[in-house]
Amino acid sequence: MALYLVSYDIGEKDKFEYEPLWALLRSLGAQKILYSEWLVTGDRGTAQQIYDRIAPLTQTSDRLLVQEVTKNASWDKLLISDDTFRSLVLRWARD
Numbered sequence: 001m002a003l004y005l006v007s008y009d010i011g012e013k014d015k016f017e018y019e020p021l022w023a024l025l026r027s028l029g030a031q032k033i034l035y036s037e038w039l040v041t042g043d044r045g046t047a048q049q050i051y052d053r054i055a056p057l058t059q060t061s062d063r064l065l066v067q068e069v070t071k072n073a074s075w076d077k078l079l080i081s082d083d084t085f086r087s088l089v090l091r092w093a094r095d
Contacts (some may be wrong), residue, residue: 002068003092004050009036009063021057026030028053033078033085034069043093069093 006025010018022049028050040050051066058064071093078085 001092002044002046003088004040004044004047005065005067005069006030006038006040006050006054007019007065007067008058009035010058011061015062017059018057021054024054024057031080031084031088033075033080035079039088040066041088 008021025032025038025040028040028044030040032038044050045053047066047068051064054066055064068093069089071089073089073093075082075085
């Protein structure tokens with residue numbers, strides 16, 4: 001299985017319009033790790049399938065990335081604990 005990073009840039013003035021996006025991410029079991037980054041486990045589909053579910057909830061001026069995460073990661077000051085992030089990476093990410 002894989003672990004995917006979902007990252008987006010949305011306009012600050014439009015942020016009130018994104019509750020449906022955040023609700024979808026929560027329904028996928030995503031974990032918010034930074035203000036505009038979430039982790040989604042691979043049992044929710046491929047990067048393309050996850051992207052296809054999320055993209056309709058963004059605006060044309062937004063940027064969106066869904067990227068597979070590898071075990072080769074470094075991080076600091078995430079919104080989740082280091083232990084939680086480490087366990088997700090070790091369980092889901094590929095070498």
